[in-house]
Amino acid sequence: MSVQYQAIGWNRQKKIYDSVLIAGVVSYLAIFTGAGFVIYPTATAETLLIRAFGTLALLLLHVILSIGPLCRLDRRFLPLLYNRRHLGVTTFVVALVHGVFSIIQFHALGDVSPMVSLFISNTRYNSLANFPFQALGFFALLILFAMAATSHDFWLQSLSAPVWKRIHMMVYFAYALLVAHVIVGALQSDTNAALAVLLGLGLMLVSVLHMLAAAEERRIDNLKVRAAEQGFVEVCDVEGIPEKRAVVISLEGERVGVFRYDGKISAISNVCRHQNGPLGEGRIIDGCITCPWHGYQYLPDSGASPPPFTDKVPTFRTRIVGDKVLVHPCPHEPGTRLEPALIESSWVRAIQ
């Protein structure tokens, strides 16, 4: 969203986000290793660092996976979502440090290549308690690398939003691999109940949040719209749409944001061209529908981004009959300008 190219569009919010993130990472590592030296005086620094980075990567991944559903359930969590990619790249770096330290510690002193040793030193694939868990972590790290490497908007635009999104949904596979890595790895060698309890709680939290968010999504998809005149469907009362905001409806499987602004009603696709963000959950700022995720903007009557930007989303014809808002389910080509339905004149006509 910038005329002049910038690798990262730094702003105050991003700087605060990253400062808090770095401070959190450093504090966690310091507290973990410090407490580790006190509780386990015989433990080596390498072991404590491996564990500190490993647990931190797992913790960060739980945070990342919780942000999406939390934002679906409560808008107040949205600021956490804006720069989630920074959190993802940080998680990869932390996991990479854990992986490199582990390979050096456990595989670098033999007579075979450490990478070869990683895969041949333990081949007990038929035993759960002695499973070669390090290989699971390695493959999870590869997925995190692919995601971190393609996290920039350059790749989002090159690959297209649906492809990019599918690549980044591999995070769930990485999560499964990492949970398995811990269950058949650290959980087997460390009889301390704390790790098992925390992992179980984390797993439960992420699962419950995703299931609640899925139920909410399903509720929106199942909202019934009533057929009205000439192929239009009835959405809600005019008063049911807050000023400069939208009501989201599902029309033939796809979602539409119906916006009210300055005495007018317009409807556009609910899917932002940037990262498929929910436009209908955004609001109108400076005359433009603004995506709640990363601030991409579209004109409500045409679904086109204001110049010089070229992003466009499909638009839908609107009408007001009495105090009811109607939308035609047939989408128009992205960027097609459609006359908004006028609220006051419609009411006047209804009264007459």
Place this chain on the structure above:
Amino acid sequence: MIQPLRRTHFRIWAVLPVLLAILFLTGIFVRQPTLPRNENVHWEEYK
């Protein structure tokens, strides 16, 4: 999010919690004590 992605997302989270919960409980169940059974032997002393 567009409908196909939403559907994929839903299917993933219908399966993943069950699989991981089973793996977690099995992992806990097969866990064995790592310390020697003889309580009089403290292996740390021989390190």
